[in-house]
Amino acid sequence: MSGLEFFRLQTREEVLARYQRFGPVGVEEVGLGEGILRVLAESVAAPEAVPGFARASMDGYAVKAEDTFGASPGLPQYLQIIGEVAMGEAPRGRIAAGRAMRLPTGGMLPAGADALVMVEYCSEHPDQTLEVRKPVAPGENLLRPGEDVASGEVLLTAGRRLRPQDIGLLAALGVTRLTVHRRPQVAILSTGDEIVPPEATPGPGQVRDSNAYLAAAQVTAMGGIPVLKGIIPDKYSPLREALAAASEEADLILISGGSSVGARDLSLSAIRGLSGSEVLVHGVAIRPGKPTILASLQGTPLLGLPGHPASAAIVMQVLGRPLLERLMGLRKEVCPRGDAIQARLSRNLAGASGREDYVRVRLRQEEDVVWADPILGPSALLSPLVKSDGLVVVPLGVEGLTRGEAVMVELFVY
Amino acid sequence: MSGLEFFRLQTREEVLARYQRFGPVGVEEVGLGEGILRVLAESVAAPEAVPGFARASMDGYAVKAEDTFGASPGLPQYLQIIGEVAMGEAPRGRIAAGRAMRLPTGGMLPAGADALVMVEYCSEHPDQTLEVRKPVAPGENLLRPGEDVASGEVLLTAGRRLRPQDIGLLAALGVTRLTVHRRPQVAILSTGDEIVPPEATPGPGQVRDSNAYLAAAQVTAMGGIPVLKGIIPDKYSPLREALAAASEEADLILISGGSSVGARDLSLSAIRGLSGSEVLVHGVAIRPGKPTILASLQGTPLLGLPGHPASAAIVMQVLGRPLLERLMGLRKEVCPRGDAIQARLSRNLAGASGREDYVRVRLRQEEDVVWADPILGPSALLSPLVKSDGLVVVPLGVEGLTRGEAVMVELFVY
Structure with a gap:
């Protein structure tokens, strides 16, 4: 009875719904330099605020804002320069009323100051007097502590594929070890008695194995690690054994198919011959791609690709990619980003x-x-x-x- | 005189035009499995036709088309089955008038046959008689030799970034060694006395080096190889020496900047202090990104990034990416593909x-x-x-x- 069910074509949505039984692969720790495009397995809460101290966002002078109120080109305010803040150091001294310190972009705001006047609106006189021609409001031209990220804030959540700017943020936070999902290992089994390796010269009736290489390149481009298992003879026992071995090592198995009905039937028999296997889909209501197979080999997903190259490539794009992304732990953004x-x-x-x-x-x-x-x-x-x-x-x-x-x-x- | 010119802001187009002096990096040979996303340095002409022989594109029977003319469900034609074509083998025997052979999808067309009748329109009778209920035209349900790629045809031209389907095509052609451009080595020098490595705990006034890690991740994502050169003290001699060393090793140098005017001036002095150096751009008419520097260190391009993280990231996207792609030998497609x-x-x-x-x-x-x-x-x-x-x-x-x-x-x- 249930054998017949498999021959009902399933829609793409039905196939995707069946992926829910497959969970993401395990995790590993990598350094920041290896983090790009990896998928976070744990959300990252900021261990501290960024910036950690009030900083200048322009070159200028640290002042008390109220000392500049009313300043104009016609009626400047005059302050006394008591020194300079060096980059990367704590300011020496504090700003009392009527005082100012030179402060370069990124420099730390001295105690007592609450604003920065841009260098363009100031002139230094020889006696260390600063002429200020424009008022500033408290907080102006400064980054306040935690303005970029507050301590404890979660900007990067589990399931995110890390982008360059995310790596920059993690560096700023001092998070140098990342817990990410492993890259799924994808075993690719070539079948079809007519198939020879790409480096071979095909004899009469033979063709080179283009589909497995195409699928492997897709897997790499999608973020997985392809493992080419070579060409398996179109016989029940070798195929069944290759599947059994792959199901123990790999996170996903692809059968890159012989194109004939016979080869496909053999794949089905070999899958069914494994204990704990279950054929979930046999035939999808898409064109091309109808003869696609989805199975579970003791929990390891298997996708049987159609034999025609374009069918196989399109099935990988339309059905393989969401499966691989699920295994990678990737949470897709809601909005199209060029997909x-x-x-x-x-x-x-x-x-x-x-x-x-x-x-x-x-x-x-x-x-x-x-x-x-x-x-x-x-x-x-x-x-x-x-x-x-x-x-x-x-x-x-x-x-x-x-x-x-x-x-x-x-x-x-x- | 010419020193003053540098302070005229240049438009993005003017900056891009200056990239013409920088040629692509050299080439290397890689195997097919390493070819994905690499840039072809030489166009690939098909060394042979694909397919190499006439093949069935469906499961069915090889026939002479004229033997099926006039066939219909009411008035079938009858042919004699003389055998079966095995996958991956040359057919045994030839098709004479009134004869047919079983031919699986992908199987080689026997001599004498010129078409395939789909299995759906046929029935086999016990005496090896084939009932054909639909006529086929010559060539129907077959792939003719060279239909995919003709011998000598150039489908993949120099400058193409190899996609999965390109890898599949190369496998089909038996092209297993590829001449591609090297991945450009990109030296990233961090400057700024306020900068400490991401793993350090910043003291007062210090911040972690987020920009270099962000730029490195961008370089990786764009196809280059980043080499982090660490934090160079904001002093003339160490910076000049680091630049001299980088210009001999790297294909592109990035200065990931101190954000203050002082740090930028120091970069300019150090660049100018190298023999054979030329500052090409100092200031770009984009926001953010104005304080960007483009220089040539004896032919090696240098991009001096602004100090603010967002400015640096945007300059890398808008100006760094086209430069890196030029070095990679990439010929961009005319049409937007999700860029x-x-x-x-x-x-x-x-x-x-x-x-x-x-x-x-x-x-x-x-x-x-x-x-x-x-x-x-x-x-x-x-x-x-x-x-x-x-x-x-x-x-x-x-x-x-x-x-x-x-x-x-x-x-x-x-």
Whole structure:
């Protein structure tokens, strides 16, 4: 009975919902220099305030603001200069009424002062008298302690992929060891009796293993660590053994497929032959990508990719990426940050009855308009993919899209 | 005379034009598995056609197309099955008139056949007779040799950053060694007497070195290799020596600056003190980022970053990235691939008189509209940068931008 269920095509949403059973991989500690693009496993609360002391945000003079009130070019105020604050040192002395100290940008505000007059509005006279031609308000031209980050404030939460500015903030906070999720290890098993390694010269009927290398590069670009397991003979026992070994080592298994029905059936048998395995999805209502398999091998997710290169690449983008990101512990931002951009469709597109249709497009700018040019071609070809920048979806139940229509283009990860 | 020229602010375009004197770094050879995101130094012409032979793009039967003409469910054609093509092997036998062979997806077309009938339109009878209920045209359901890539065709040109699908194509072509540009080595010198390493506890008036770590992370994200050279004392000789050493090792030098005027003047003196050095730019008409320096140290480019963290980060994005990409040999695609996206401005923005104004914005989606929310705050703060997704430019000579206006948001590299 339940065997038959697998042949009902599942929608993309149904497939994504099944990912909930797979949790993120474990954590490791890395130094700040290795933190870029890693995913935080724990939120970081600021251990101290930044800045830690009141600092000048301009070059000028530390003063009591009230000493400058009423100053103007016609009627300057005069203060006595009692010294200079050196960068990186505590000020020597305090500011009493009528006094001022030279204060460079970033320098520490001396006690007693509550504002900085910019150097542009001042002149020094030979007798250490400062002429001030503009009033300042208390706090002006200063950074106050904690203005950037308050002590205890949480700016970086668990699940965030660290960006350069986040690394800068962590450095400022003195947080030099980071708890991040491991990069998921992704085992890639090539199947298909017609497949030979890229460095081999194919004999009659043979082709080179492009899909595994394509998938590996996608995994790297998405933040995982691909492990190419080589070409497994299209026989039950070797495939079953390779799957069993991979399920113990890897966080995710990809079967980079033989394109024939026979190869796919063999994959299914081998998966089912492992104890604790469960086929969750066999067939997805997307085009290309229908013969995709999702399984759990004792808790390790397995994605069986279609055999045609373009189908495999699109399935990795549309279904593999969210799975990998889940394993990475990544919490996606709500707002598009260049994952998708709007464009105008340059020709009519018919949809695929009963399936979401993913059409490869190339972007082309013409004055202010970004056009999405569909790049058509069978899924067995690589070159249309090489010429494309992303995907336009004709949704389920929509007959087609019209030339000139505004569409969202889901960009390839690179 | 020429010393005074440096104080004229140069526009972004003028700065970018000066990059032409700096050529791309040298090349190295890497394997296919290391090729992802590397920049091709030489165009790749296909050494052979892909596919190399006529292949089935569906599961079905190899036939002579003319044997199927006129076939219909009511009046099928009958052919004799003479065998099966095994995956990865040359077909055994040839197709004469009235004959057919089973042919799985990806299998090699036997001699004599010129089309494939899909399995869905056929039935096999016990006596090895094939019932065909639909005609096929010559070439139907086949990939012809060279349909993906013709021999000699150039799909990947010098200057291209290799994407996953490019790696897949190279694997299919058997191109397993790639000539790519080296990743540029970027020496980062921290200056400023107030600066201590991130792992130190700052004393009074001291701050941790966030800018160098931020710049290093940006360099990594942009494809370079950062080399942190540590904190150089704000004295002429040590700085000059550090610059001399860096100019011999690195492809690009960044001075991550002390924020005071004194520190900047010292950088300029140290640069000018090196033989064969030339200060090309001292002051750029952008806000923030005015005190940026561009110099050539015997042909090695040097970018002197402003001292405020946000200024430094924005200068790296706006001026550092194009310089680094030039050194990487990257030829940018004409069309935006998510580098910038359109959004609607959520409040009025005043421009900076006489300068391009770069305003940090956060993206926020509200139904179908993507809003750009300006994140204001002094350049001395990191947190507004952490909260932002990219930059909106108020161009030179424009008084300001209006709430509701459509703007392009230049996205941060991550």
